[in-house]
Amino acid sequence: MAAYAPARYADFHVLHPVGASLLNRGQDDLPKTMEFGGVVRPMVSSQAWKRPVRLRLEEVLDEHAARTRKVPLRVTDRLKADGWPEPLAAFAGAQIVRSATREGLKTEENQNGITSATLYLPRDVLDDFTALCTEHRPQLEEALAAHTAQQAKPKARKTKPDAVLPTRTVTALIRRRTATINLFGRMLAEISGAHVDGAVQMAHAFTVHQGASQPDYFTAVDDWSEHGEAGSAHLQTAFFTSGLFYRFATVNLTELTRNLGGDHKQALHLLALFAEAFADVMPGAKKTSTAPHTYPHLIHYAIRDRRSVSYAGAFEKPVRSAHGGGYTAPAVQALSEHAGQLNRMIGTRRLIGSGYTALQSEPVDHLGTAHASLDDLIDALAETAALTSSATTV
Numbered sequence: 001m002a003a004y005a006p007a008r009y010a011d012f013h014v015l016h017p018v019g020a021s022l023l024n025r026g027q028d029d030l031p032k033t034m035e036f037g038g039v040v041r042p043m044v045s046s047q048a049w050k051r052p053v054r055l056r057l058e059e060v061l062d063e064h065a066a067r068t069r070k071v072p073l074r075v076t077d078r079l080k081a082d083g084w085p086e087p088l089a090a091f092a093g094a095q096i097v098r099s100a101t102r103e104g105l106k107t108e109e110n111q112n113g114i115t116s117a118t119l120y121l122p123r124d125v126l127d128d129f130t131a132l133c134t135e136h137r138p139q140l141e142e143a144l145a146a147h148t149a150q151q152a153k154p155k156a157r158k159t160k161p162d163a164v165l166p167t168r169t170v171t172a173l174i175r176r177r178t179a180t181i182n183l184f185g186r187m188l189a190e191i192s193g194a195h196v197d198g199a200v201q202m203a204h205a206f207t208v209h210q211g212a213s214q215p216d217y218f219t220a221v222d223d224w225s226e227h228g229e230a231g232s233a234h235l236q237t238a239f240f241t242s243g244l245f246y247r248f249a250t251v252n253l254t255e256l257t258r259n260l261g262g263d264h265k266q267a268l269h270l271l272a273l274f275a276e277a278f279a280d281v282m283p284g285a286k287k288t289s290t291a292p293h294t295y296p297h298l299i300h301y302a303i304r305d306r307r308s309v310s311y312a313g314a315f316e317k318p319v320r321s322a323h324g325g326g327y328t329a330p331a332v333q334a335l336s337e338h339a340g341q342l343n344r345m346i347g348t349r350r351l352i353g354s355g356y357t358a359l360q361s362e363p364v365d366h367l368g369t370a371h372a373s374l375d376d377l378i379d380a381l382a383e384t385a386a387l388t389s390s391a392t393t394v
Contacts (some may be wrong), residue, residue: 171292314338
């Protein structure tokens with residue numbers, strides 16, 4: 001696989017029908033909506049879909065990461081479980097973030113010393129932190145005793161203890177990555193070299209048509225009510241949405257390859273895994289009461305050089321339902337027409353290849369090669385992503 005200049009993208013476009021559901025809600029506990037094209041649409045934020053995709057990939061790869069502010073607390077818990085006295089264990093846990101930089105990572109002392117910034121780390125790094133503390137236990141005991149004695153002096157000014165653990169080792173552990181960190185990126189400005197530019201960009205999903213939250217009044221019966229007792233144990237009105245969603249994500253294959261240290265083969269492998277997860281995974285909110293386990297009607301990919309291209313504009317004008325009902329057929333038509341118009345306007349010189357798979361048997365224009373299954377599409381995606389072009393090869 002050749003290097004690309006300036007970048008190669010794999011774009012994914014999905015039309016996904018979802019029945020009554022509450023996949024994503026705001027602080028008012030109502031389903032999220034957005035206004036687009038002058039009308040309100042049900043919406044699912046990119047974060048709500050990105051997290052289950054990330055967790056699926058971690059499960060498939062058996063390579064788990066954690067977003068957390070509680071590294072000091074978890075290290076403390078591990079050391080206490082290993083028999084360390086609580087004051088020493090807490091001191092050692094705090095030393096992980098105190099020793100990460102010259103000044104230490106910022107912490108929230110009124111919240112038991114959790115980090116101010118969320119760290120995104122391989123889960124098994126907790127074992128390494130614990131082992132590092134165990135290796136330096138004598139130094140930690142000595143530092144705790146000196147700090148305690150200092151703070152016990154009359155009129156002693158409250159100070160933070162000096163760093164005890166080797167900073168180079170601690171920062172190296174915090175800089176460690178997993179496949180999902182290389183895919184989705186990591187924001188950590190406090191430690192040089194820990195920041196990772198994300199290769200995945202994911203848009204908010206929205207319905208291709210106008211829609212609104214719908215009320216669902218429900219009651220719960222008390223199974224141990226007295227004989228003849230009327231009423232219910234609980235009653236409430238919940239809200240749900242439904243509709244045909246347009247979902248879009250893009251993977252910067254050049255950035256992903258860079259994050260992987262130039263490993264093109266692994267980049268293509270992760271691209272294929274992401275494609276399957278993006279098509280297959282659903283957010284889990286309210287799943288026990290809505291079971292919203294639908295599957296996309298259409299999945300389309302396009303491999304492009306220079307920049308990615310969303311087809312959200314296909315639905316700026318809300319789709320009207322077909323005669324007899326249903327948004328799917330007119331939405332597929334709108335997507336096809338928009339893709340064709342974009343190809344005419346911007347050209348296809350940097351469109352390396354494209355394809356789609358769909359539940360319908362009728363062919364769809366302007367979306368590239370028709371594939372019988374998602375498996376076939378993913379195989380073709382990887383092959384197309386590996387192609388070179390005269391416009392981009394260096």
